[in-house]
Structure formats: C-alpha cells, structure tokens
Amino acid sequence: MLTYDNNQPLYKQVIADIKKRIINGDFSHNPQFPSTRELAIAYGINPNTTARVYRELELQQLCYSKKGVGTFLVNNGQLVNQLKKTMADKLLDSFLSNMSDLGFTKNEIIKKIEKGGKT
Amino acid sequence: MLTYDNNQPLYKQVIADIKKRIINGDFSHNPQFPSTRELAIAYGINPNTTARVYRELELQQLCYSKKGVGTFLVNNGQLVNQLKKTMADKLLDSFLSNMSDLGFTKNEIIKKIEKGGKT
DNA sequence: ATTACTGTACTATATACCTAACACAGTAGT
DNA sequence: ACTACTGTGTTAGGTATATAGTACAGTAAT
Incomplete structure (x- = not known):
C-alpha cells in the first residue's frame, strides 16, 4: 500500500499510485477502475478526494467516467x-x-x- | 535561482536550497547567513517564510541565531x-x-x- | 543616545487541501 | 417500480501554507 508523504498533496500521491498500477497492467484485463467510494475505502481517504483523483486523471485523458456506470481506463495501446x-x-x-x-x-x-x- | 515547485511548501524548497549552498561551500569563508529580510528579497518571498526557514534549520542544528546579530552556520567540520x-x-x-x-x-x-x- | 541593523512575535487575510455529511442524477438488474 | 449501485455537486469545518503589516527586543557602530 501507499505510505503517505506529508510533503505532497494526498490526491497527487494517489494519482501517481494509480498511474503505477496502470503501467503495472492492473487494468489490462478489466479497464474499470474501483468506484470512487471503493477507492476511498481502499486508500483510507475521503470519497471527495478519490473523486478528485478521477477528475484529474480524466483531464489527463487517462480515463473516462460514465455517470451511473463507472470510471474506465482509456482504450489506447500506446x-x-x-x-x-x-x-x-x-x-x-x-x-x-x-x-x-x-x-x-x-x-x-x-x-x-x-x-x-x-x- | 530557485524555480518553485507547486507540489511542495515554499519554506521546504528554500531549506533544501540553503542546504545545497552549504554543501557547495557558499558559507565556508563567512558563516553568516543573509538576514531574514535580505533572504526574503533574494528569494522573492515573505520575511515570515524566511524566518521559518532559519527556525527549521536551527532545529536541525545546522545553524544558530543571535538576536540582533544574525544567523550563522554551525562550526562543524563533518x-x-x-x-x-x-x-x-x-x-x-x-x-x-x-x-x-x-x-x-x-x-x-x-x-x-x-x-x-x-x- | 541615536541610528541602523539584527531576530522574533503577533494579528489578519487568502488559498489549498482534506474530511464529513449530505443530496441528486444516471444506470443496471431484479 | 424497486433496489443498489455508479458519478457528481454542495456546504461546512479544520489545518497548513504564505503573504501583509506591524511591533518589539537585542546588538553594534557612530
């Protein structure tokens, strides 16, 4: 798990961790990310913070969110x-x-x- | 000069920079640091922030401050x-x-x- | 003593971050 | 329709960071 570094905002540390998981192939079979609420529990943080994580990742075009469905890794081989x-x-x-x-x-x-x- | 990184508090970045200057020998001839006000101007930041920098460096026993005189690098060869x-x-x-x-x-x-x- | 520096302390203000506690809308399975 | 999930938005409160402005005390040179 993530050991938090007080010198950097939580949401940026989580973003970095998610990116590592993407690189590690954690979403290669199932492109769906954990829900914001699930992720919050998994990381021991607030759902508002995980929602921000996905918002930022979506801005960086690494994932897309469908209301009522979930958040998914973009389909991009490169x-x-x-x-x-x-x-x-x-x-x-x-x-x-x-x-x-x-x-x-x-x-x-x-x-x-x-x-x-x-x- | 320092190019600031928004992911880290200003005062910690300045602390890191001062440490680099210590290592670089900038204070080997004259152990006196710039005054809090001078340093603030030099770095383009608030005097309160530079005062905090020296306070932290003093906690780490890298310098000592004399009221009315200045702040000085500790005399320690190692x-x-x-x-x-x-x-x-x-x-x-x-x-x-x-x-x-x-x-x-x-x-x-x-x-x-x-x-x-x-x- | 006056002057001009030092470090230090205080209040106030603004912003970013994080949490808490909701609420609401969209989707899918039953 | 009902249920149980999704993402999303809002308000509030607390803490850390940084600035602004001011004040005070200690030191040294004149």
Missing part, C-alpha cells in the same frame, strides 16, 4: 508505454538535477546506484 | 560531508524506489542515466 516513459523521464531529470546540485558527477551517481540499491 | 551524504541517500532511495515501481531494473536505470543526462 498509453502504457508513453506513461512509463513520461514518468521515468520526469523522475530521472529531477534526480539528476538534484544530484548535480549536490556536486555528484554522472559516474559517481552510477557507482552509487551499483553499490546501494537492491533492485 | 557537517558538509554528512549533509551531502544524507541528502544524496534520500534522493537515491526515493528515485530507485519509484523507478522500481515503474518496472525498471537497476541495469536499465544505469543505461538510462548514461544515455540521458548531461552531467
């Missing part, structure tokens, strides 16, 4: 790869920029990754 | 290296965790860094 690339690039840019500000060179960063991470 | 390591580790952990969630392996990440970044 979407998952695009999303994965976009999110990774954003993470990478931010990470490299911050590490550069701390005085690390690219080689030092790579060494640190080889040593440190478990993945 | 501090810069410790700070650099702490911040880098935090960045690295967060980055690797997020990239792992997106399905990237360590080797893929390293390749991406070798290709992408400019540093």
